Amino acid sequence: MAHQSEELRWKISHYRMPCQGEGVQLCYLVSEKGGEAEFFYDSIDEFEYEWGYNYEIVVEKREIDEPMADGSSFRYRLKKQISKEKVAAGLRFELPLVVDNYRLVESDGNHCLYFGSVRISSGPTSCDSLVSGQLGVFQHMNGGLRLVEMR
Incomplete structure (x- = not known):
């Protein structure tokens, strides 16, 4: 065929x-x-x-x-x-932190991970507190993401 x-x-x-x-x-x-x-x-x-x-x-x-x-x-x-x-270093974009009660951010013990694979630099914000927001504003950083703000 x-x-x-x-x-x-x-x-x-x-x-x-x-x-x-x-x-x-x-x-x-x-x-x-x-x-x-x-x-x-x-x-x-x-x-x-x-x-x-x-x-x-x-x-x-x-x-x-x-x-x-x-x-x-x-x-x-x-x-x-x-x-x-x-993309330009300062470019900001939004990603949901929760989809239908499914948490998209978790910890591997050392780092926050988005969807289990993309490392997030969240500064003083803990991984657990990331899910208190519905939306994160991010920038790209060294192969991972940097959290700029939560909404």
Whole structure:
């Protein structure tokens, strides 16, 4: 059976947002041809994403023969990375700290982590007190995040 595939040119944002599919997960923020950024729930094979960089990429979207019942009908693979640009040091952006009573900030004993993987420098604010806010304002810092304020 011939597999249908197409090439897509995407811009991917410098941070990922929590989204809900099967459960709460981190989604890419993807835009096409100057459109609004939308959640992208799937993975992109061979794409090495780093927080703090905006990307322009070309991906191949290919149909899957027998997709899982609740899974995507497509597989995405990086064909070409056109650009990878580090965002300005002072750029601020917002991330939710809680989604449907699911805490997105936890401690590994030494550091606060966003979604279990992205280190947060929270200054004098403890990890536990981060969940008292609904929204955090962050900046990128050394491969992690720096908390600027809570709302």
